[in-house]
Amino acid sequence: MNDAEYERLMPAIQRSTGVDLNFYKPRQMVRRLDGYISRVAGGSTQTFADLIEKDPAAADALKDFLTINVTDFFRDPHSWTDLETKVLPELLARSSALKIWSAGCSQGSEPYTIAMILETLAPNRPHKILATDLDAKVVDRAAAGGPYAKSDLKNLSDAQLRKWFDEEDGGFRINNDIRKRVTFRRHNLLMDRFDSGFDLIVCRNVVIYFSEEAKHDLNERFAAALRPGGYFFIGGTETLLDASTMGFERRSTSLYQRGPDLVVAKAA
Numbered sequence: 069m070n071d072a073e074y075e076r077l078m079p080a081i082q083r084s085t086g087v088d089l090n091f092y093k094p095r096q097m098v099r100r101l102d103g104y105i106s107r108v109a110g111g112s113t114q115t116f117a118d119l120i121e122k123d124p125a126a127a128d129a130l131k132d133f134l135t136i137n138v139t140d141f142f143r144d145p146h147s148w149t150d151l152e153t154k155v156l157p158e159l160l161a162r163s164s165a166l167k168i169w170s171a172g173c174s175q176g177s178e179p180y181t182i183a184m185i186l187e188t189l190a191p192n193r194p195h196k197i198l199a200t201d202l203d204a205k206v207v208d209r210a211a212a213g214g215p216y217a218k219s220d221l222k223n224l225s226d227a228q229l230r231k232w233f234d235e236e237d238g239g240f241r242i243n244n245d246i247r248k249r250v251t252f253r254r255h256n257l258l259m260d261r262f263d264s265g266f267d268l269i270v271c272r273n274v275v276i277y278f279s280e281e282a283k284h285d286l287n288e289r290f291a292a293a294l295r296p297g298g299y300f301f302i303g304g305t306e307t308l309l310d311a312s313t314m315g316f317e318r319r320s321t322s323l324y325q326r327g328p329d330l331v332v333a334k335a336a
C-alpha cells in the first residue's frame with residue numbers, strides 16, 4: 069500500500085478498533101498490514117476498509133492482529149532473576165505494601181508471575197498489583213485466571229504448577245490465592261491517564277511498534293509515575309536510549325531505577 073492508501077485507511081482502523089496508528093512506526097505497520105490485507109481482502113485496502121467498518125468480527129480480528137498478545141509466565145526467565153533476587157527484596161525492605169503496575173499485561177501471565185514471586189518472598193502482604201491492557205478480551209481472560217494451556221506454563225516447575233494452579237478440563241487456571249492479588253483493567257497507554265506513586269512499573273514487549281516519539285513520551289510519563297527509587301522493568305530486547313534525561317538510572321539490561329531528582333516531570 070502506498071502512503072496515500074495508508075493515510076486513508078488509518079481513520080477506518082481507528083473507528084473500528086480504537087487503535088490510532090499515528091502512534092506507531094509507519095514503515096513497519098505498512099509492511100505488517102500489507103501481508104494481513106492480502107490474506108483477508110485480496111490486497112485491496114478499500115475492500116479491507118469496508119470489511120472492518122461493516123463486520124465487527126473482522127474488526128476484532130484486526131485488533132487481535134495489531135495488539136499481538138504473545139506472552140508467557142516468567143517470559144525470558146533470566147531477565148526475571150534480578151527482579152526476584154535484588155529488586156523485589158529491596159522494595160519489600162522499604163515497604164510492606166507495594167504498588168505495582170503491569171502495563172500491557174496481555175492474558176495476565178506477567179502480573180501473575182509478579183504475584184507468585186511476592187507470595188514466595190513474603191506471603192500475605194497487602195500489595196496492590198494493577199494489570200492493564202488495551203484489549204478487553206485478554207483482560208477478561210486474565211481476570212478469570214485463564215485457563216492457560218500447558219504450553220503457556222513451560223517456564224514453571226511442577227511444584228509451582230501444583231502450588232499456584234488448579235487443573236481443569238482443557239487447561240490450568242490460576243488459583244484464588246494468586247488471582248485475588250491482581251486487579252485487571254482495560255486501559256490504553258497512548259490515550260488514557262494513569263495513576264502515580266508506583267514502586268515498580270513493568271512494561272515489556274508492548275512499545276516495540278510505537279513510534280519513537282510515542283515511546284519517549286510514554287517513558288517520561290512512566291518515570292513521573294514512579295516513586296523516587298522505584299523501578300521500571302522492560303523487555304529483554306528493549307533499551308531506554310535516553311534514560312538519564314528521563315530521570316532513570318540503568319541497573320541492568322532490563323531494569324531502570326528512578327533517581328531521587330526527576331529531571332523531566334510530566335503530568336501523567
Ligand SMILES: C[S@@+](CC[C@H](N)C(=O)[O-])C[C@H]1O[C@@H](n2cnc3c(N)ncnc32)[C@H](O)[C@@H]1O
Nearest residue numbers: 135137139172174201202203256257272273274
Ligand atoms: C506482546 S504482548 C506483551 C505481554 C507482556 N507484557 C509480556 O511481555 O509477556 C503486548 C501487549 O500490549 C498490549 N498493547 C498494545 N498496545 C497497547 C496500548 N496502546 N495500551 C495498552 N496495551 C497495549 C497488547 O494488547 C498486548 O496484549
